[in-house]
Each structure stands twice: as structure tokens, then as C-alpha cells.
Amino acid sequence: MGSPARVSMGDAWSWRVHPDMESERRRPSFDVERLTNILDGGAENTALRRRVESIIHSDPEFSLKENYFMSQNEHYEAGVKKKFHLQMLARRLGWSEGSRELRYAFRAVTGDLALGLHHIFSKSLQSLGSEEQIAKWAPLCDQFRIIATYAQTELGHGTYLQGLETEATYDADTQEFVMHSPTLTATKWWPGDLGRSATHALVLAQLICSGARRGMHAFIVPIRSLQDHSLLPGVTAGDIGPKMDFEYIDNGFLQLDHVRIPRENMLSRFAQVLPDGTYVKLGTAQSNYLSMVVVRVGLLLDEINPLLEKACVIAIRYSVIRRQSRLRPSDPEAKVLDYQTQQHKLFPQLAAAYAFHFTGTSLRDFFQESYGAILDRDFSLLPELHALSSGLKALISEFCTQGAELCRRACGGHGYSKLSGLPSLVSRVTASCTYEGENTVLYLQVARFLLKSYLQAQASAGSASKTSLPRSVAYLTAPDLARCPAQRAADFLRPGLYTRAWAHVAVRLIRDSAHQLQTQMQSGAEEHEAWNQTTVIHLQAAKAHCYYVTVKSFAEALQRLDKEPAIQQALQRLCDLFALHGILSAAGDFLHDGFLSGAQVDMVRTAYLDLLFLIRKDAISLTDAFDFTDQCLNSALGCYDGNVYERLFYWAQKSPTNTQGNPAYQKYLRPLLQSWRSKL
């Protein structure tokens, strides 16, 4: 069996699948293609995705071959070039903004495109702009007559929005806003595409009108000339210099020196400044958060989780090719994936990638349900949506970052080579822990929501009229077990049992955090100080809650697969593994109030180790099902055919360090070696 032409690299080694890889695929326990369809949300989506991928991969403009050898400047130029070609292609083929086709194209080019913030601008415009503003700016944006970015963070200020210093002072005489960076720390810092590309920026600034500060609002500010791209008067902007990754993006800085923009440039779906300077509020204080929610929900499935999925594909494929030491003296060296320690490193990551796929999908569904209502100024679901998207963004980015790094290290020395593809995945996913809301801050926002819900549940517990809690925290009022009923290891393979175990721990931690806060306040601390003195437990409670949500939505998604028993079984093991790995990592929390006994923790450990063994035989199929093409993995270790070493050797030889001579020899090594020659 050769490798399917669709996913393969199509190079000299693709024609023959490595026998160690072939043997892994010989007797799959389920239909891999069906699982791919499920992940794509239907066979027709899979077909469409593959069509798009083949268009992209057959176009040399989108080749990723040189990616590991480029300088920052070259990366940037390639990013802009690819973006340009993709827009042309999209126009020719009628792929519209927000279409599945473009999403799939984004996946195929592995996201290495400039002008990503342009779309964040669009989304923000859609959620924060009035109808007239959308009608004016959206076409300019869609047709790239302007290139826009979203400028929020400042040199001295990040996630805490109220701390931003940039000012927008309304001048009623001219009906303009005066945009100004009053200090060095007010310099906008980090926004993508700002350094060299953008012509306009959506600047978040403190609104000052009629002498009063009105908090953060969003303003469209032209920054570069539409004629020659030079900076407009009063604008200072540039690139912020080299980073761990994202070299194709010109993250930038921006200083505004009393730059004037018309009144109409303030986005005004939820708040307006009338010509005379009267401030009119049309939404809640939270409405400005809406665009962040939109962005976070999109990131989970399109950017963050795929990075972990790819890391798993590469590490697991490599682990069936790499052989090391012997399991039995008479055998050949064993595949490293047959070592329990290697399974223990990799399978929890694979399980997490699947868990996040299904959790992310249910979050997206919930988001789509509630988004329309919010745009119509019905904010009842916004707090829950905000808490869920913040919490899951924090949990998923944290786990994906640790997971990708574990995958990288599980490949030993070769995982350190960029040619493995893993360093880029790691350095890219790690940024997600701080961008779009620093994780600790996000967890603490979730904690506030949990505390509020908990107090609400307490208050309604006695009364007859029970106010219903938001769906994701409904378990706060569910009857709780004091002791886990498991008798034997196999009992821990029941989703109902471990979901309740997670619920128990989350509830206990939320209760503890409420009590600790109360105790602090009763002993005289002011509320904010009491909060700061108890944040460690709030953090723990929020994390346990997010883990519970993930376990629960993964388990629920699998229940719906009852028509696919083989797939259901394979995925069920991953769900079990995800839940149990979490329990073992936080065993102290489960033992703490005697919910689990020591003997039960031993059962969890036994069940966990047995699962590793069961997942082993499905490992390659489970990674194949993600259906990443070789081009888009761009890894010498992770190709579908498993011909690792040949490709690694070949790619290394193509490195510019081998093809472009060695000036250092002539300049420094030769003189150093001279004395030797004279002796000969």
C-alpha cells in the first residue's frame, strides 16, 4: 500500500511507506475516514477541505519549504505575498470572507499569513460598530482598500483594560476626537500588522467627553497614507523587533500625538457621543468585551488546538519509526512508542487534543446560539459566554502549550531541530497563553463568575422559587456525593462516575474559595485586599471548573456517536484517559476531603496504565484521522510515510549553511589554524 497522494509530501520517499508505519495501519480498529468526517463535521466538509488543500498545495506560491531557513524580513515578505495570492485566489474562486473555504485555506497554509489582524478589525467592527459604520467600513475592508489592525495593548499595560492610557478627547467645536498617547507607557505595543502594514488602526482609548472619563472605547484611526504608505502627521509607528515566533507578522508600536479623527470614527453600537459632547450609553459595560469573546472562540479551534494536534501527529509517528534499546534481549530494538514512559508522555496529549476539539466545538455551538441575541442587546447570556470562553481559552492554551512542548521533548534530540516542525509549533502555541487575555487574569475572571453563581445557588437553595443557574454551572446545585462509590479499577471507566468526581472537586474548591474570601473579610480585610489574599485558591477553583467542563462536554459528545461503536470505543478510551490523567495529576484535591480513598487512587492509576496499553494500537489511526497533509505539517519527522531519516538528512543538506559557503573559516578559523600548517 502506498501513501495516499492527497496527504503525502510527493517527494522521493513518499512512494514507499516505511514498514514500521505500515504495520501500524494494517488492522485499524475503526474506520479512520469516518472519524475524519466526524472531526470535520460531515463528509461533505472533508471533501471540501481536501479540495481546497489540493488547490493550495499545488500552487508553488504557498510552498512552506523555505520556512525554516528564512530571516525575519523574508518571513514577513513571504507572509504578505501569500496573503496577496490567497486573496486573489479567493476572489477568482468566489471564496467569501468567513467561508469554510477560506478557513480550510488558512489551515493548509498553516496560518503563515500577514494581515491576520485585518480580520480581527472586521469582526470588531461587526460587533461594536453601528449599522452605518458597518456599511461604510466593511466594504473598504473586504476589498482591501484599507489595511486595518486592532490596537489595544500598550507598552505598560496589558490585559487590564481600564489601565490603558491612550486618550480620545472629544472636541465639540470641531466635532473631532483628539487621539493622544500621553506617556511612553501609553505607546501601543504588540498589535499585529501595525509595524509596517496597516493603514488604519482600531485604537482602544479612554474616552473623555464633556470633561468626564467614560472608559474604554474603540476608534478608527488612519495611520498611514493611502497613497505612499508613509506615516501620517502625528503618528509614530514601527516594528517591535524579533520574537520567539510569528516572524511573518509585523507586531508594532504606535504613538499618537494629538491626532484628530472625525466623531463618526468612534464605534457606536453600544455607546455614542452626540455632536454636543453628550455621552449616551446603549449597552452594558461588558459589551466592549464582546469582540474579545468573538476572537477567543475562533482561536480555540482554528489556531490553538491544531498546534497541539500537529505536535501529536509528529511525535507519535516518529515514535513508531524510532527504535531504541531492547525490550527483550533477543528482539530487535523496540519502537519507542512501545515504552510505557513514552506512552505516558504522548497519549495524555493526544487525549487532550481530542477533548479540546469536542469542547471547542460545543463552545462554538453555544456561541452561535447566543451571539444573535447579544447583538440585539439581550445580554443575559453574555456573562456565561464570557466566562466559558475565557476559561476554556486559558485551559486549552495552557494545556496545548505544555502538551506541544512535551511532544517536542518526546522526540529527543531531533525534536530540537526546526526541521522536525516542533519548535515552531511550540513557540507559536506558547504565545496563546498571553495573547487575547493573559491566562491568570482570565482564570480569575472565571473565578468571579463562579463565586457569583455559587452565592446565587446558596441564596436560592432555601427559597421555593429557584432561579435557574447558567447551564455550565448548574452542577453547583446538583446533589453531591461525599464519597466516590467506585469498587474496582473498571468503575473508573464510567464517564458518569468520573464526571461526578470532577464536579465534586470543582464544587469543593469553589466552596472553599468562597469561604476563604469570607473569612478574610470577617477578619477585617477590605474586599479587594481579601480577594488578592485568596487568589491562589480562586485560581485552583477556576481550573478545576474548566477541567470539569471539558471532561463533561467530551463525554457528552461521545454519547452522540452511538451509531459508530468502533469510533466511540476508541475515543471513549481517550476521554477516560483525559479524565483519569487529570485526577492523578491533582490527586491531592481528590484525596483531600476523603472523596477518594488511597485505594481508589491506586485503582485510578491501574485503570490509567491499562488505558495506555489499549490506546497504543490505535495511536497511529487516531493521529491519521486529523488528516493533516505532509505539506502542512512541514516536518521531517512527521510525514505520513514514516521515512524519517532519509528526509531529515536530505533537508539538512539543503540548509543554506551547507549551500552558501563558510566565510567564518576564511576570516577566523584559517588564521587560527595557521601555526599548524607552518609546522608541516
Next chain:
Amino acid sequence: MAVTMNQDLRRERASASFNPELLTHILDGSPENTRRRREIENLILNDPDFKHEDLNFLTRSQRYEVAVRKSATLVKKIREFGISDPDEIMWFKKLHMVNFVEPVGLNFSMFVPTLLNQGTAAQKEKWLLSAKGLQIIGTYAQTELGHGTHLRGLETTATYDPETQEFILNSPTVTSIKWWPGGLGKTSNHAIVLAQLYTQGKCYGLHAFIVPLREIGTHKPLPGITVGDIGPKFGYDEMDNGYLKMDHFRIPRENMLMKYAQVKPDGTYVKPVSNKLTYGTMVFIRSFLVGEAARSLAKACTIAIRYSAVRHQSEIKPGEPEPQILDFQTQQYKLFPLLATAYAFHFVGAYMKETYHRINEDIGHGDLSELPELHALTAGLKAFTSWTTNAAIEACRMACGGHGYSHCSGLPNIYVTFTPTCTFEGENTVMMLQTARFLMKSYDQVHAGKLVCGMVSYLNDLPSQRIQPQQVAVWPTVVDIDSPHSLTEAYRLRAARLVEIAAKNLQTEVSHRKSKEVAWNLTSVDLVRASEAHCHYVTVKLFSEQLLKIQDKPIQAVLRNLCLLYALYGISQKAGDFLQENILTDTQVTQVHQRIKELLTVIRPDAVTLVDAFDFQDVSLGSVLGRYDGNVYENLFEWAKTSPLNKAEVHESFYKHLKPLQSKL
């Protein structure tokens, strides 16, 4: 240049409860060591030949070139400065060259020592002088494309030909290509190659051979040698890690290092007396790596803690100015346990270096008795400290928020330079399993009625426990969470229990399956856990013993708090083990959490001074965020402006791609 110090940092330093200079002396070992270290540092830092350009703005090939230039200069300077103690060269050179990775480093760290250890007197005479003077540049080629830590799996062959009295070096497969050795790609002209020795039709296992790679004078690869750079990596841009493929390449018989094993001219193989001695080099390098872990973490903590004292964000109290982020409990909880870890690892590193030297003397007297334990201990501690440090550097970086992701913070560099420590010189999991093997052996010895000594002596207590009908009930739950000594005891119990569990599970698997190897594999997760618990115990023990040696009261007090924090934080992270084994009660674990929070508050006023005591010069930190003077934002802005990317206001891409995009759509 008179630079004013950031007000926040000035206040932090004024509030310290101890004199950082005295703590620096303790860290260095003595005031004399501090003086000497600074002397050498200043020689390097004040020397225009070592001008530190900002590597972040250079391409990989430029970085390599800078590194070669500095390497070459370094050789001359070491002679000029009169630094001759090999220890000083090794420790100090590494220590003070920023993230300086030397393409010729392997010549000194591997080529020369291997020659010293394994070469005959004649070989040393022939090669040593020219290698030390860099008249030849050598490297050490062990790992292959398909083979790493498992040495016996290496495929490169050296077949003896008695006709010509030569060895024929050959890379028979793709997987046998030598891969990764530093300096191999472009710099070195010789390598010590590890290969399977074949003579008289028989394989005698791995031996070391000196192989010339490049022609003297032209630097061109010799016929039969394919050599080059393995391409871009996560870090180590300055290093030309290389590949080497040999096609029936002949070298004279004398090029085999023959101090121990020998091949006679007629091809007769003479066995070495003892192979334990090769442990010596490994132990040295691993103990060095533990010190590296401590230093890398100390740098990361310095940057993150100073920046956290300068950065203000959000509000604790409504209406008040934004507080320093170091005042947030979550930030303290992220950073202070790591600071405590940096101190803990420093003392572990110092202990190992000391032990290495002591045992090295014993070896000199022919006493090899302590070597197996030391070997087992260094393997585990190398893994334990490097895993922890790896995660901790990342945590420091993330604690700096977005700016941590920029190269201006220096943290990405520290991370990518450090992280290979988890895989090189023995992959960590393999290292942990080596320690586990020693633990299991010791456990078996105790079981057979013998006593074991050294760090594993706690296993001697186990059999008596086992006689009791309800063994867990007799574990004393009298841990005093305010006493480092008592906490050491708690860790000791945990280690003993986890070793016992692993040993029992191993026995169960053996009784169920046929092969010992399979049983070992099916217990390996437990075995790694046991090793980690052992290493964790050793670390807590060494840290708490260190406290007794400190005279200065204020310093002893502050280090005692760090030691408590280190031990208690570990308990809170591994609470499951302590609860499950009834070493601590629920109530005590709750107290542990509470005590940690109190310690955070106690350490807070000393935090900046505690990182100052590490005594890193700014240039050696390579970080805008971690500057001693705390003037972060001004310098960050300047740094960005000097980036070559900002040379032209309008980038050429605008004309090539953006303008067409705007007009064509």
C-alpha cells in the same frame, strides 16, 4: 553615564532584611571566589574584543560568525589572562559569556578530556598540545541519526585491517550517520568518533577513534568524508551542530584511543581492565549540568522578579494607582517557589561538584566503591533539575506577559539554550530509569538482609515497617511543617514508600510475565515516579542541611524561609502522595497551603535583593526587562527602534504586495 535607578527598585533594595553581598559570597563559596569571579568577568566584559553585539538582530550565519570570532579570541585571551585551572576555564567561561555557545567548545569540553582520559601517553603527546592550542579543532561524535542515548545501538563501524594496520571507518546506513555533535558541521577538522570495533571477524563493542575530517589548509572535507551542518534549530544558532558520513575511510591504527582497550598490530584485541572509569567524565558533565540548571533558573528569576517590581497593572484597591504586579498573590505564587528552587538547585549543584572532586581523589587511589551511587544520583538529579528548570524558565517568561515573548526579555534565549539539557548527555527519562535501577538494586539488597548506605539508607528502615500488620498506620504523622528537618523527613518517607511501591509492582509484573525486561517496561511510570521522589528528597535534604552552615543570622532567616517554601510548595504540588501514604493529614495539607501564602508575604520585601544576590551583570542577563536599574520601558523602546526592520519607514513589501492588493481587489 549617570543613570538613575527606577524608583520602585530603589525602594525594594532599601527594604531588604539582609546584606546581598554576604549572600553572594555564600553562593560563590567564599568571598575570595566572588572576587576572582568578578575579576575574570570584568576582564571579559571590559575587553573590546568581546564587544557584545545584540545577537537578536543577526541572522543565523552572522551569529555563527560572531561566535567563531569570539571563540578564536577566547583561546588567546585565556592564555593572556593566565587562567589555567581547568575548572576555572570550564566553569567560568561557560558562566560569563551571555548565552555564548562556542563552536569550538566541544574541543575543550569533550575532545581534550576524552583524549586525556582514554589516550595513551604517546597519543596525548601527539595530539594534546595542538588540540589545546587550537592548532587542530576537534569535536566528539557519538549520537547518530537513528540512535541516541542507547549506546550499544550505534551502527558506525571501525574494522581493523592488519594488512595496512589501519582502521576502516564506515557509516553503513542512513541511520548510522553521526548527527548533532557541536562544531562538527563547519568548524572542526578532527573528531573523536565512537564506533563498533571489528577485528579478526569479531565485534568488540564501542571504542573511540580520532578521525581527521577536513584538509589542513583548505578546510575541505577529505575524500570519503561527508560533513555538514544539520540545519536550523530551536536555539543554539551560533553552533554548527553537524552530520558526518564516512565511506570506508582509513585511519592509522594509532588513532584508536588505547589507554584501556587495545588492538595489537596483528589485530589481537586486548580487553580493558575496568570500564567503570568512563563513568568519571559522565559524572563530571552531569554535575556541571545541575549547576547550569541552577544558573539558568537564577537568571530567569532575576529577570522576571525585577520586571514584576517595575511593572504596574490593574488595581487591588479601587481608585488607587496600579500596584506593582509583584504585589499580586498570583504573581508571587508563580515566581517565589521558582526563586526558592533556584536556590535549592544551586546548593545541589555545589554539593555535586564537591562530591565529584572528593570521589575523583578516591578514584585516584583506586577506590571505586562510591562510584555506582554517585553515577545513579547524578543521572537522576540531572533529569530532575533539568525538567524542573525547563518548566520554571517558561513560567518566568510567561509571568512577564506579552513582553516575555519578545527577544528583548532575554527569556526566549535562556529557554532555548537550556532546554536541550533535558535530552543531551542522557535523555531524562532514561536517566530517571538508571536511578530507578540503582534504587531497585538497593531495595533488593535491603530485602536480602544487607544494609545500604549513602542517600538511599532510608531503605534500611523498610523491612521493619513491613512486619507490622497495618503498615501504613505506623507511619508517624508528626510532621512539623515549620521545620526544614521535619519536612526532609516527610520527603524521606515519601521516597521510601514510592520506591517500595515500584519494587512491589515490579515483582508483581515479574510474577505475571516471563521476561524481566517486559516487567520493567510495564512498571516504568512507577519507577520514574520513585526516582523523582528520591531526587526531590535529596534536594530538600541538601537545602535544609545548608542552612546549618550559615552564620549570618539575617541570611539564615531568609534562606530558611526559601527552604520552607521550596519544601512546602513541593508538598502542595504532590499532595496526593503525602495524603495517600498518610504522611500528612488533610488538616496538615490545608495548613501547608496556608503557610505557603504566609511565606509569600514574608519573602516579598526581600525578593528583589534575593535575585540581586545572584550577581548577574546586565550583559550576562541579556535582557531589557531584567536590567539592574529597572529602566525598562525607555530601553525597550530604544531596543525596538534599533531593530534593522525599522531602517526603512516603508518596507519594500508594500510596493511588491500590498499596493497591488489594494488596487487589484
